[in-house]
Amino acid sequence: MTDPLIELRDATKRFPGSGGGIHTAVAHLDLQVAAGEFVAVVGPTGCGKSTTLSLVSGLEPASSGRTLVHGKDVRGIPDGVGYMFQQDAVLPWKSVLDNVALGPRLRGATKAAAREQAAAWVTKVGLAGFEGYYPHQLSGGMRKRVALAQTLVNEPEIILMDEPFSALDVQTRQLMQDELLRVWSGTGAAVIFVTHDLEEAIVLADRVVVMTASPATVCGDFPVGLARPRAVEEVRLTAEFREIYREIWETLRDQVEAARAQGASRVA
Structure with missing residues (x-):
């Protein structure tokens, strides 16, 4: 055990x-x-x-x-630890890519490295092609995919x-x-x-x-x-x-x- x-x-x-x-x-x-x-x-x-x-x-x-x-x-x-709440923490003034890149940036990654990590996770959660969209342009399910990528991008x-x-x-x-x-x-x-x-x-x-x-x-x-x-x-x-x-x-x-x-x- x-x-x-x-x-x-x-x-x-x-x-x-x-x-x-x-x-x-x-x-x-x-x-x-x-x-x-x-x-x-x-x-x-x-x-x-x-x-x-x-x-x-x-x-x-x-x-x-x-x-x-x-x-x-x-x-x-x-x-x-990654935490996904009932209400998503997607920032309305940031694109999908930049929302997902925020976690790596806060942990010290360079902007280029953070965006590279974020792009990989945006693709993994099925949002390839929506990297430049903003939260108000997304459906509820798409916002949840962004939140899921935000949670997992730091590999908790x-x-x-x-x-x-x-x-x-x-x-x-x-x-x-x-x-x-x-x-x-x-x-x-x-x-x-x-x-x-x-x-x-x-x-x-x-x-x-x-x-x-x-x-x-x-x-x-x-x-x-x-x-x-x-x-x-x-x-x-x-x-x-x-x-x-x-x-x-x-x-x-x-x-x-x-x-x-x-x-x-x-x-x-």
Whole structure:
């Protein structure tokens, strides 16, 4: 057994709540992710999935417990982390090429070298010919391709993705799922992918982690034994996919119902 690349040990995160109280977003969270592993995280709305990404990225420190990358406590943003948010960070005044080149430039690459790296990734995500376009000239799916290239151009060791495709229509979302699997394959990067869509989690991931209603902790960790490479639309039609879905949904449904009960009690 090799040591995990990412590890959360009994991690708890508290925030100031309304009315001067304390809100516990995640509690006693244990999670391990190996290098090259794709882990999807699902759970009820507002349960703390995004907070988990913040702990791994170093954007938020744990209130108690530990967050480790390469066996070392996270104190600030670790090297080699790429983060793709729900809302893209595409700069409207920069072209596609210059948006993707920004990361290498900030890491010290010359303008020529950064643009060369960016051009390669623009091609990899299927935007060859659009290098000189600006964000307002792109569709939502094309902007997501730019954001994906921005995330991967620095060749991160860890990729954190917070519902990156949730705003897309169904057809475009499926195309982006295939695109993500294609460009991630062979990189060796570990991925933690947060989503509300259980189907999306299964077609993408090696494991699906289910979180409880708030405060979140892990209540289920399910291997996804679907062969790679995967074509996401074909995978959804298989008996294996349906069986995995039923197994995970039994656990996830209980947590969704618990979250609804929590919300109803707060309103009452």
